[in-house]
Amino acid sequence: MIKVLVCCASGSGTSMMMKLTAEKACKALGVDAKVEHAPIAEAKSSARNFDIVITSPAFVSTFDSIKDRVKIAAVKNPLSQPEYVNALKESGLVK
Amino acid sequence: MLLKDIVEANHYLFTDSFESWQDSIYGAAQPLVDDGTLDKEYLDKIIENVNTYGPYFIIMPDVAMPHSTLGGAGCHKTAIGFCKVKKPVVFDPEDETKNARLFFTLAAVDNDKHLQNMVQLSEMLIKDGIVEDLLAAETKEDLLDIDKKYSE
Numbered sequence: 001m002i003k004v005l006v007c008c009a010s011g012s013g014t015s016m017m018m019k020l021t022a023e024k025a026c027k028a029l030g031v032d033a034k035v036e037h038a039p040i041a042e043a044k045s046s047a048r049n050f051d052i053v054i055t056s057p058a059f060v061s062t063f064d065s066i067k068d069r070v071k072i073a074a075v076k077n078p079l080s081q082p083e084y085v086n087a088l089k090e091s092g093l094v095k
Numbered sequence: 096m097l098l099k100d101i102v103e104a105n106h107y108l109f110t111d112s113f114e115s116w117q118d119s120i121y122g123a124a125q126p127l128v129d130d131g132t133l134d135k136e137y138l139d140k141i142i143e144n145v146n147t148y149g150p151y152f153i154i155m156p157d158v159a160m161p162h163s164t165l166g167g168a169g170c171h172k173t174a175i176g177f178c179k180v181k182k183p184v185v186f187d188p189e190d191e192t193k194n195a196r197l198f199f200t201l202a203a204v205d206n207d208k209h210l211q212n213m214v215q216l217s218e219m220l221i222k223d224g225i226v227e228d229l230l231a232a233e234t235k236e237d238l239l240d241i242d243k244k245y246s247e
Contacts, residue, residue, distance in 0.1 A: 009151035010144065010151070011165075013213070017216075039164065058149055079220055079221050
């Protein structure tokens, strides 16, 4: 099982949408995944407990210090399932 | 489904233009302010957040989803407001993809109901053609027609 963290500025709107889309993408890929969502301020400290962090392009650099340990991916549209599928594939976590 | 709920709650607004992006945050949320779902404090916070993070709630070109945190100060009920403005609101002068004409302002105090709202909003916005139809809408009847058209 892979652990996915999605995060946005507030943690209650966009990232909830991101979570719904990420879950769909994982299902479409046939991947067993646990997806959690968080505001960026919280995600900074909890990210290390996940396999991959998916966030918006503006927040990618927030995770520079842990990018060796955790995959960091950016998606522009929180509702675009293909973007999530690509992000997951490019991370190497799923085929 | 969601649009019908929005119309029945009187949480919709059609307008021609806003003076600034700040004005659009207050203006688009006016129906939610009018019935006490939100007050100005919540909207002030959204503007503060944009000043910190940029326009984080533009979820796709033309679609803004202004919101602050769940149970944030100044938020008293769980609801979604709809606003369509004819003249695009510019959030980032250097990035046209951050312009918006459709606003879905989120208010949330009840986590379960908010999740339901987000599922409905997500399911709605991924339907092919719906953004174009919403951009062409002028009246609440148009919203109800769109709701019916995409309900299957």
